[in-house]
Amino acid sequence: MRSQRRLILAALSATAFAAAVGMPSSAMAQGYPGKPVKLVVPFPPGGITDVIARSLSNHAQQAMGQPMIVDNRPGGGGVIATDLVAKAPADGHAVLLAAIGQAVVNKHLFKKLPYDPNADLAPVSLIAQGPNVLVVNASSPYKTVADLLAVAKKSPEAVTFGTYGNGSSPHLQAALLMQRTGASFTHIPYKGSAPAMNDLLGGQTTFMFDSLITSLQHIKAGKLRALAVTSPKRNALLPSVPTFAEAGVSDFSFMAWYGIHVPGKTPPAVVERLRKEIDEFAHSPAIARQFADQGLELVSSSPAEYARFLASEDKTWSAVIQQAGITID
Incomplete structure (x- = not known):
């Protein structure tokens, strides 16, 4: 009897352990956000990235029921801010608003980074371009x-x-x-x-x-x-100014863009919740008009779409950097 009881208790303990191991992702997603979310910005207050962050913060706080606090961490070409998010707990409460430098370029400029840009960060969505x-x-x-x-x-x-x-x-x-x-x-x-x-x-x-x-x-x-x-088409704010193609340089274009990233092992359900809020933010007519007046288009994407976009940008700019011999350290 005693040995049978020990077997039953062992089986129950194993079942409980297995359930506990499987719980975090789904339970975390259902309770997300469980505290204020920190939105880390790699630039000082006042710039366009900061404007995007504060507008998103206002929207997210109303939609998610928790404050989204903008945390400006300039310096080091964005490495300081990126490292902060890359090493944060992967629970969706630390989010990075990245530009091309942090999301693509830095890994080709710096010989060594304090984080793995491919493993320690996960793409959520594009948010704006101009x-x-x-x-x-x-x-x-x-x-x-x-x-x-x-x-x-x-x-x-x-x-x-x-x-x-x-x-x-x-x-x-x-x-x-x-x-x-x-x-x-x-x-x-x-x-x-x-x-x-x-x-x-x-x-x-x-x-x-x-x-x-x-x-x-x-x-x-x-x-x-x-x-x-630098855009493929003329901009409504400067309708008389030509594109580079119209000016005689047919294979040159550039769009400044911004995207949202989280720590690499953030649960997919948490990533999806963030993506959903970004999508609603980007498709708010009132908010979109405000940014259009500043020459920016709000956009959104799935994590997979954003990942493909990042891969394309990486291919372009790594080649430019290598050919030009640009380095930071």
């Missing part, structure tokens, strides 16, 4: 992209471009333009986009790739001239 614009000082002699390229091919040292740092998105766009056209420009990296823009406005540099919303005020004020937008 074009950049190539701008010159309004007093510049360059009226078209062709004017700029003609001089750059003859005298590369005469054509300079400012960026907010080595390996930054504007740096990569300029590298791609050089590779597509055979022109050469001189890179001047700054510690931030504001000083780079100040020097362009002051005539110290020749041109800059910048976000549409940042440059728009200076274009409308007559301080900058837009030569081309």
Whole structure:
């Protein structure tokens, strides 16, 4: 009897253990979010990424019943913020709002990262995209992209471009333009986009790739001239400005984009709950209009679609970086 009882107790213990092992994913998903969600942003307050984060935060708090707290963690090219989320518990309470640098480019710029970008992060959804614009000082002699390229091919040292740092998105766009056209420009990296823009406005540099919303005020004020937008189609905010294809560079385009990531082993049901909220956010007419006025289109995707998009971007920009020999460390 005693041995039979021990067998029964052992069987019951094994069943309970198996149930406990199988519980976390489904139970966690049903109770998610069980506390405030931290939305980590790799940039300082005030930029477009921060605007996206705070708008999403407001929507998510109403929809999910828990605060979504924006946590700005600039520095290290986004490595600090990315590492924070990559090493957080995989329960959906730490979320990364990433741009191209954090999601794709950094692993090709840094020789060593404190996290595994492929294993330690999981894609949830794209959330927004928008074009950049190539701008010159309004007093510049360059009226078209062709004017700029003609001089750059003859005298590369005469054509300079400012960026907010080595390996930054504007740096990569300029590298791609050089590779597509055979022109050469001189890179001047700054510690931030504001000083780079100040020097362009002051005539110290020749041109800059910048976000549409940042440059728009200076274009409308007559301080900058837009030569081309980087999107495949013209933008409604600058309808008279041509695309690069229309300006004579047929194989050049770029869209700034932003996406949501979570720690790598986050349960699929939790990922799906986040994706659902992003989809509702992106398809809210009122919110979409607000961002359209800033040159951004809100979008959403499945994790699988976003993963395929990331793979395509990785293929493009890894080749650009390798050919240009761009490194951070």
